[in-house]
Structures are given as C-alpha cells and as structure tokens.
Amino acid sequence: MQNPEKVxxxxxxxxxxxGGASSPHARPLVGLVLxxxxxxxxxxxxxxxxxSFATLPFFPPAGVNSHAxxxxxxxxxxxxxxVQQGRCHLYEGYSPFEVCLGTRSxxxxxxxxxxxxxxxxxxxxxxxxxxxxxxxxxxxxxxxxPLTGFNCDEWGPRFPDMSAVYDAEFQTLALDEALKNxxxxxxxxxxxxxxxxxxxxxxxxxxxxxxxxxxxxxxxxEAIAARHMGLRILGFSICSNKNLPDCMAETSLEExxxxxxxxxxxxxxxLGGLIPRLASTLAR
Numbered sequence: 478m479q480n481p482e483k484v485x486x487x488x489x490x491x492x493x494x495x496g497g498a499s500s501p502h503a504r505p506l507v508g509l510v511l512x513x514x515x516x517x518x519x520x521x522x523x524x525x526x527x528x529s530f531a532t533l534p535f536f537p538p539a540g541v542n543s544h545a546x547x548x549x550x551x552x553x554x555x556x557x558x559x560v561q562q563g564r565c566h567l568y569e570g571y572s573p574f575e576v577c578l579g580t581r582s583x584x585x586x587x588x589x590x591x592x593x594x595x596x597x598x599x600x601x602x603x604x605x606x607x608x609x610x611x612x613x614x615x616x617x618x619x620x621x622x623p624l625t626g627f628n629c630d631e632w633g634p635r636f637p638d639m640s641a642v643y644d645a646e647f648q649t650l651a652l653d654e655a656l657k658n659x660x661x662x663x664x665x666x667x668x669x670x671x672x673x674x675x676x677x678x679x680x681x682x683x684x685x686x687x688x689x690x691x692x693x694x695x696x697x698x699e700a701i702a703a704r705h706m707g708l709r710i711l712g713f714s715i716c717s718n719k720n721l722p723d724c725m726a727e728t729s730l731e732e733x734x735x736x737x738x739x740x741x742x743x744x745x746x747x748l749g750g751l752i753p754r755l756a757s758t759l760a761r
C-alpha cells in the first residue's frame with residue numbers, strides 16, 4: 478500500500494498551492510496532525526496559508542465534523558510548521574494508503590519531525606477525562622499496515638525497525654516542558670482499533686491487559702508510515718472520556734469533541750515551548 482507516484486503528485490500540488498518550492502511555506506521543518514477537537518492549534522500559526530484537502534489529487538476528505546480538512550502552513554513561535562488539520566479513518570472505508578497520504582506528503586515536503594495527536598478513551602484508571610498523554614509506544618490492533626505490498630526502497634527498508642517509534646529525546650523534552658509549565662502529562666501506550674464503534678467492557682479489560690493506557694481509531698498507521706520514512710515522531714492523546722469496564726458510562730461524539738477542545742488548549746500551550754526545542758534538536 479505504497480504508491481510513490483500518487484504521493485509525489487499530491488506533494489507537488491501542495492507545494493504549488495503554498496507558493497512554490499522557493500516559498501518558506503513549502504519548506505516546513507515540523508509537521509503536525511491534529512485529531513478530533515484539536516484543530517484550534519492551527520489558529521496559533523503566524524503568516525498562515527491554508528490548502529483544502531479537496532484541491533489535492535487523490536487526497537481523501539476529512540469525515541469527522543470537527544476536522545477542518547485542510548493543510549495550514551505558517552510559523553509557530555518562529556518555526557516553519559505545516560499542520561494537517563483533520564484526517565480520514567479506516568472506519569470510513571479508506572485504505573491504509575489513504576490514511577497515511579498526508580503523513581507521506583508532508584515527508585516529501587521535507588519535514589524532519591512529525592507530531593501526531595488524537596482524542597482517545599482513557600483505559601488506565603489513574604487517568605482522568607481531559608488528561609493529556611504522551612505516547613511512549615503503541616499497539617496496532619487495526620489488523621492493517623500501510624507497508625503491505627510493494628516497498629518503496631527510496632522511502633525506507635522492507636522491514637523497518639519499530640523498537641523505538643516515538644523519539645526518546647523528544648519525549649524527554651516534552652516531559653520537561655510540561656514540568657516547566659505546570660502541565661500534568663501522563664505517559665503511556667496507545668492502542669488503535671479500526672472503529673467506528675466504541676469499546677465494550679470486555680474489550681476495555683482485554684486492551685488494558687495488553688498494556689494499553691488509551692484507545693482510539695487513528696495515529697498508529699501514520700506513525701508506522703512516518704517511521705518507515707525516517708521521521709522523528711512525537712505523539713499525544715487527549716483522553717476525552719474514561720473507560721471503566723465495571724461502570725461504563727455512555728458517551729457521544731459531541732462530548733468527546735468538547736473534552737478534546739478543552740484539552741487542546743493545554744496541548745497548544747505545551748507545544749508553544751516544545752516545538753522550538755524540537756527544532757533546536759533537529760538543527761544539531
């Protein structure tokens with residue numbers, strides 16, 4: 478599920494829409510993917526230019542109401558950044574290739590680091606709704622991979638190592654930045670399912686036994702594709718609801734979005750100090 482020609486066509490169209498290869502908007506250093514309810518982070522960019530997904534060849538639309546469905550390129554505390562504001566999902570019927578097209582296109586623009594975000598259900602009973610979790614690792618429970626089929630050797634090896642998907646140095650910087658700003662930052666394992674149904678009590682218990690601290694329907698395939706292409710990765714989950722299998726409470730997309738938006742303000746504050754520190758690390 479790798480198609481270099483389609484990725485290049487999409488990346489070329491994105492570059493053109495951002496002002497051409499010589500434009501600083503088309504030469505970002507850091508990429509961000511913003512999940513459900515987290516699109517407000519893109520509003521913090523200075524001198525921003527936006528490109529609708531609909532104008533890019535082969536690019537699938539964002540199917541969730543809170544996803545703006547666009548790329549936004551600009552400067553975040555002086556650092557050139559491109560934001561993928563929204564994503565598509567397996568549960569909408571899209572393939573792993575389509576799910577990862579944004580990640581791969583940003584890699585072709587030259588980003589060196591990728592920050593992935595999502596709204597997730599908290600599995601760890603110590604996490605409260607609204608908690609911000611740093612991804613230490615993930616579990617791919619989707620049954621799919623963006624690396625199935627032909628391998629593009631230019632992007633990465635046939636069997637990429639996944640022993641350290643989420644960059645250890647980046648994690649240390651994130652934890653330090655959170656401490657400096659008085660932000661409580663959990664650290665745990667994210668598990669991705671295909672969705673769209675939420676988890677049963679029995680599934681919640683099983684995922685917890687597997688070692689997962691939060692569960693969602695995104696991020697993991699993007700992380701695999703990004704790691705394959707050599708990007709350094711950092712991930713965050715906003716725990717929008719709490720999954721307690723012995724007293725499961727019903728939730729809705731509206732409640733998840735509202736809680737994610739609240740957590741998104743905290744994440745935006747954290748990223749304000751963190752992204753310049755990531756950029757300094759990349760410049761070494």
